[in-house]
Amino acid sequence: MFGLGIKSAFSDNIAIDLGTANTLVYVAGRGVILNEPSVVAIRSKGGVREVLAVGDKAKQMLGRTPESIETIRPLRDGVIADFVATEEMLRQFIGRTKSLVEFVRPRILICVPAGATPVERRAVYETAMSAGARKVYLVEEPVAAAIGAGLPIDEPKGSMVVDIGGGTTDVAVLSLGGVVQASSIRCGGNAMDEAIIRYVRRRHQLLIGESNAERIKIEAGSASRAVNGEAAEIVIRGREIREGKPKTVVLGPQDIAEALEGPIEKIAEFIQHTIEDLPPEISSDICERGIHLSGGGAKLAKLDQELERRIGIEIHLPGQPEQCVIAGSAAILQSLKEREHLLIKP
Known part of the structure; x- marks a missing residue:
């Protein structure tokens, strides 16, 4: 072929x-x-675009460039x-x-x-x-995620993987070495960052950028409002919206969980609808074997537990989901x- x-x-x-x-x-x-x-850093001069940096070097420039340079x-x-x-x-x-x-x-x-x-x-x-x-x-x-997660996709039983990336969440159901169903929604790690930006703006009247929101998610993020043991907190600084003065706010996992309620609910509903649309035999296999997560977004603390609570099916998280x-x-x-x-x- x-x-x-x-x-x-x-x-x-x-x-x-x-x-x-x-x-x-x-x-x-x-x-x-x-x-x-x-990430790519580009300088525009006389209508001509010149790439200055890509990858790590370009990401360091996010939010810190002069007017002639944009990071995208x-x-x-x-x-x-x-x-x-x-x-x-x-x-x-x-x-x-x-x-x-x-x-x-x-x-x-x-x-x-x-x-x-x-x-x-x-x-x-x-x-x-x-x-x-x-x-x-x-x-x-x-x-690819299903194979990378070690799922037995060649067996005559259904296996499901949910890959949570930066821009999308993709679901694939495989059996007998082939794809039974594959679909995606445009909701992932970036949507979580945007939800944090909106939450901080609405709740604390504070403007923060994309890099700061990502740092908050990584360092103090949690999908669950239930706090067990020592909870991580993060101090963020930004510009207050009304008066334009510097402002400092402390956020904890419960705050982040509240901020991420929308994206997590959207992902959970997407998984639920995918399972409902499967043939009964495949759906039964998934309920029995569970769902495997992959992707960088799967590293959000307690996301596996929260999805399991909402969907009612066991969620498996590999050691390095982003790989x-x-x-x-x-x-x-x-x-x-x-x-x-x-x-x-x-």
Whole structure:
């Protein structure tokens, strides 16, 4: 179907988890050699856009640039929003990979959200080709996540994975080595950051930026209002809305849980509706085996417990959920012929 004639571990095969928040690059035989924020710093001068930095260096500039420089996330909700910036970011990331591994034009396996449209898939395909790929293969993120999480997808029983990324939450149900159902909603880690920004503004009349909201989520975030043991608190400083004066506020896990009520409820309802739409036998398998989480958003404290409480099905959380997609992509890359049916057309 895709004309694959590839041996299992060529050094010029790479997998890319092109995420809204972070991009990870895996090289066959070498492992994950790059994990950086999907951020690009651009200077505009005389109508010409010049890329100044990508990844970690660009993220350090967020909210701190002069008028002539903008820092952007070229992917929104898991799909490309700025083609030129995404292409340059990919080109630089692939270039860094080339400096470590000797190959000319690599074959690339790249992940896309389950709900990506044919137009969005084609955009990812063409951007990767323009960035220096010799051949590009596409796979849905939750499918890669299921394999990376170690789910027995080849068994005649249903397995479900929920991949919570920066821009989207993707769900895949697999059985007998194939996809029974895959879908996504545009709600993930970024929506949680935005919810924190709105909460702090509404409750404390304080303006904070995206980077500060992400720090709050990571350091003191919790999906549950129930506090057990020693609760982490975080001090935030910002500009008071009415008078414009500096203001300091202390937030705890209960505050963050209240702020994140909306996004968590949306994700829980999405999972619930997906299960309701499954054939009875598959739905029964999921209820028996539980649901596996993956993605950076799954690292939010007590999210697994809160989703389990709301959905009523056991939730499993792997040790490194943010690595599941790239680990699954690597496994597919190493056995492309056997996993050809999991690839999707650009």
